[in-house]
Amino acid sequence: MSQFNYVLVGGGVASVNAVIGIREIDPAGSILLVGEEAYPPYDRPPLSKKMLTNLDLGLDEPESKFPNFYEDQGVTLMSGVRVESIDRDAKTVQLSNGETVGYEKLLLATGSHAVQVGVEGSDLQGVQTFRTMDDMIQLREAIRAKKTIALVGMGYVGAELAASILAHHSKVIIVEQGAHPWARFASSHAGSYLRGQFVTNGAEMRFNHSLLTLKGDGHVSSIVLSSGEELKVGHVVFGVGVALNDELARSSGLEVENGNGIIVDAHLRTSDPAIFAAGDVANFPDAMMGARRWHAEHHLHAKWEGHQAGRNMAGAGETFERIPYFWSDLFDDHMILRGDPDRGTVVKSFGTPDVGEFVDLYADAAGNLVAGLAMSKNEPSLDGISDALEEHIKLATPVAVLTKEMILK
Ligand SMILES: Cc1cc2nc3c(=O)[nH]c(=O)nc-3n(C[C@H](O)[C@H](O)[C@H](O)COP(=O)(O)OP(=O)(O)OC[C@H]3O[C@@H](n4cnc5c(N)ncnc54)[C@H](O)[C@@H]3O)c2cc1C
Structure with a gap:
């Protein structure tokens, strides 16, 4: 049986940044990083953006680190291997390649x-979800074959996929039960601007519609909407959200909140002091957002949390304190979202929503700033806005006193 000081489970951005965090404190401890996907750790944001707008980009383009990173950092990298179970008493993990590995500190990332909506026909060929490199490869094939592609769900992944596919002048059908893209977190004027962008770029849209069934003889050939309308398609992508990979934590008896992740403390430690969690799967007490417990599904958040978990696994003992940061790119528009829009509603806006240059400010019930969503075609201009939003969310500044000059920096 091999033995490591640190075993990192999951080949995503959280684990990769845990390596960096560990090495800042412990230059010599042995590290094993185990990821079940067949690729070295890669970043997901490019999958729905430049990997689809430019179909010729190589599969190494989104890699989180250059290949020599792992060797340079003294990391044993196992790709294509799954951690099947944890024995917390023995402090070992069982791998899908038959090996048993001992750990001193374990990270669950x-x-x-x-997920897919459970409608009839969702097991037909040509129907997929979108999360991984393999999903991206499958969608590239459909774009190359110039198929009519239906996108079900207009959250941020669905909207990015639609925009990227439209760049190839392929036929895109959008099906969304909300009234506009990003309906879960964006204001109606942000949504109507985006709707307009999809119209301009040639999408066929069915907002306020839900999908009833998929039809086809082996391969999908049409979709039927709840209105009864049937539309011919050659490919379907579901962008209807995710479920957390918390089964390892559950089966090993760690504390988990149903559907909301592995419970960690402010140091990102689980209910077992030798085991930490970071990234999408970690349910943490957010000191910056009123100590609310939640899990984020944001790239930078996973990066920051992984880094902090790594430092704490190596003994730093620091609390995780960051204002959430999410971004998205659609056509030539860039968006940033700071804070937590679920805690408030849009009460003030600056700029010109009609042309996609604006900031929406979200206030909680007490009227204090809890989130801000900014859009612009001028990406660098969002940096100053992001800093201003961060500052005023930290201060819980009443939105009523915030002026344009204080935010549009
Ligand atoms: C297409 C797409 C675009 C995105 N764009 C943005 C964006 O623009 N901005 C933004 O802020 N966020 C974006 N996100 C979200 C962001 O990518 C995620 O929040 C981030 O990937 C979370 O990182 P993670 O390391 O926690 O988990 P993941 O990236 O999910 O990585 C976890 C890895 O662990 C593996 N694994 C699971 N169980 C085991 C096991 N038992 N053994 C071994 N390996 C295991 C999984 O297969 C996976 O490879 C995007 C996501 C997607 C899918």
Whole structure:
């Protein structure tokens, strides 16, 4: 049986940044990083953006680190291997290749997987979800074959996929039960601007519609909506959200909140002091957002949390304190979202929503700033806005006193 000081489970951005965190404190401890996907750790944001707008980009383009990173950092990298179970008493993990590995500190950074709506026909060929490199490869084939592609769900992944596919002048049908893209977190004027962008770029849209069934003889050939309308398609992508990969934590008896991740403390430690969790799968007490417990599904959050978990696994004992940061790119528009829009509603806006240059401010019940969503075609201009939002969310500044000059920096 091999033995490591640190075993990192999951080949995503959280684990990779845990390596960096560990090495800042412990330059010599042995590290094993185990990821079940066949690729070295890669970043997901490019999958729905440049990997689809430019179909010729190589599969190494989104890799989180250059290949020599793992060797340079003294990391044993196992790709294509799954951690099947944890024996917390023996402090070992069982791997899918038959090996048993001992750990002193263990990180669970197992992320999430895309879910599908359980409608009839969702097992037909040409129907997929979108989360992984393999999903991206499958969708590239459909784009190359110039198929009519239906996108079900207009959250941030669905909207990015639609925009990227439209760049190839392929036919895109959007099906969304909300009234506009990003309906879960964006204001109606942000949504109507985005709707307009999809119209301009040639999408066929069915907002306020849900999917009833998929039809086809082996391969999908049409979709039927709840209105009864039937539309011919050659490919279907579900962008309807994710479920957390918390089964390892559950089966080993760690504390888990149903559907909301592995419970960690402010140091990102689980209910077992030798085991930490980070990234999408970690349910943490957010000191910056009123100590609310939640799990984020954001790239930078997973990066920051992984880094902090790594430092704490190596003994730093620091609390995790960051204002959430999410971004998205659609056509030539860039968006950033700071804070937590679920805690408030949009009460003030600056700029010109009609042309996609604006900031929406979200206030909680007490009227204090809890989130801000900014859009612009000028990406660098969002940096100053992001800093201003971060500052005023930290201060819980009343939105009523915030002026344009204080935010549009
Ligand atoms: C297409 C797409 C675009 C995105 N774009 C943005 C964006 O623009 N901005 C933004 O902020 N966020 C974006 N996100 C979200 C962001 O990518 C995630 O929040 C981030 O990937 C979470 O990182 P993670 O390390 O926690 O988990 P993941 O990236 O999910 O990685 C976890 C890995 O662990 C593996 N694993 C699970 N269980 C085991 C096991 N038992 N043994 C071994 N391995 C296991 C999984 O297969 C997976 O490879 C995007 C996500 C997607 C899918």
